[in-house]
Amino acid sequence: MHPLLSIKNLSVDFIAESGFTHALKNISINVNRGEIVALVGESGSGKSVTSLSILQLLPSPPAKYSTGEIIFSENGIDATDLLKRNRYEMQDIRGNKIAMIFQEPMTSLNPVLTCGDQVMEAILLHKQVSKENAKLQTIAWFEKVKLPDPESIFKRYPHQLSGGQKQRVMIAMAMSCEPSLLICDEPTTALDVTVQKTILQLIKELQQQSNIGVIFITHDLGVVAEVADRAVVMYKGEIVEQHTVKEIFTNPKHPYTQALLACRPVNHERGKRLPVVSDFLQPADSIAQPLASISKSKNNSSSLRSSPEALLTVENLSVWFPTKKTWLGKPVSFTKAVDNVSFEVYKSETLGLVGESGCGKTTLGRALLRLIEPTTGKIMYDNLDLTSKKRDELQNLRKDIQIIFQDPYSSLNPRLTIGSAIAEPMKVHHILTNEKQRKEKVTELLEKVNLKAEHFSRYPHEFSGGQRQRIVIARALALNPSFIICDESVSALDVSVQAQVLNLINDLKKEFGFTVIFISHDLSVVRYISDRIMVMNKGKIEETGLADEIYFNPQSAYTQKLIESIPKGLIA
16 A cells, blocks of 8 residues: 655756755655654755645746656555656645645735635635535534634735734645645744644644645744644755654654754753754764753852843833724724833843734834834933934934844845845944944954855845844944844754854854844743843733743643743753
8 A cells, every 4th residue: 555645766956057056965754644744954954846846836936847757646555656647647635635734825826816716716726516505514613623704814914913813824735635745834833822822733634634745844943842743854855864743752762853852942951051953863873862941040140240230111102003993083992012011121031022923022012112113111221211212312222222024035125245234234324433343343254153254245145044134233233232132033044053053143142242132932942042031922921020930830721822832842
């Protein structure tokens, strides 16, 4: 009897003017019915190329299938090599027998069609049913994926749904034709831990109900532990290890697998240097180092002094957005994004700000910089009242308070080289006297964030996600600020790149002595990097305390729920 899917000795090359890039090198994977197989590895390891090859979604050229077969057998008896199917035969297979859920639902959903119409379209394409029947099936699938008020969601457009709801629409669309194989390409990467938990449970439930095979692509080993039966670890286009999830977690054989497990902040004492992949991919004698265990003792809980001095004091701050107005334009109802919050941030500390999407974290961070105007309240920075300052008066303060945004690509000008992007704020604030001095300063900053001087004249698209994040950190440091807000600055990064960026922030903080508010929905990262943690929920502060106290002994039911939602593979 044939497996559901059998990839045999597959090699994929990309042809460019500069030569060949070997994206996949002779890989072999089997997927059985009723089994979830996780493909694990960093960006560039070949995970997505593998999944796109199954459905022949790689543009050819430049892609070239050098060797191998991809054998698909729906019933275990008849088998077909997908690489030998023509475009029309693949059209019948895609979405019908093999379905795929992509990482970013907003780019996968058509913004000008309602969610219901898009799922109906898939059903009508592959099933001989009437429009009325297709609509009933769509609403039934919306119920199965636990969307609230399915009939209302049917009529809504993608932009009217939250990230988690859009991902459920994508799951409903993928499952609507009852495929035999479901491919999930990083479907929970940018989601909160609570939303992620419900999506993972949903995929697992649907897989068990339908007895389908699932290929689950991720760089998050905690997610692998939560959902997968087997794991395939990929590195630079090759499979370095594949085994049951239990074996991978308890007895990793390959240095790269050991590195991925060791990089996670949850395995280390708060603030201690995280290992990175390059530490492990050395001669064998240097990799036999034990994983650090979590310290639950209070002696490492905080680096704060006994009587800390407040750098930032926030009093009764609110940010309300009008949701309904009278015909004269007077607001009558509001969304209370930040609702009467008060707190202090002490000099040289890292304050972690954590909560789900929509809790008000980013709005609060931007309101502190007056990038969003507060509705009420007071923001005192170093004894200056920021709320009373006019726009032009704030200009001089901008160099002291910087922000690092979540998506470095959208916060860099694609037309400027990274050298120009880092030098630009120095010109605006008249730091240094000439271009030569600024270039020397930029080169020095690039080296501080582990980039090279020759990167000065390259453009943002020529860098990886982790490198771009280091570029925006260098730009924030160009003005020598005393206060930095990091807004979800590591949330979309691979665990190994995340470890490098967290180490970098800690190193630079020690060198420059700045104060940090670190915004994230990932409590294990926040615990690792922060002195104190502040938990937000629905615009209000749920609780504040020392990092280890909040993480190991949460008092609020909401914080307890956040910690319970962290994938079990991440909790030592």
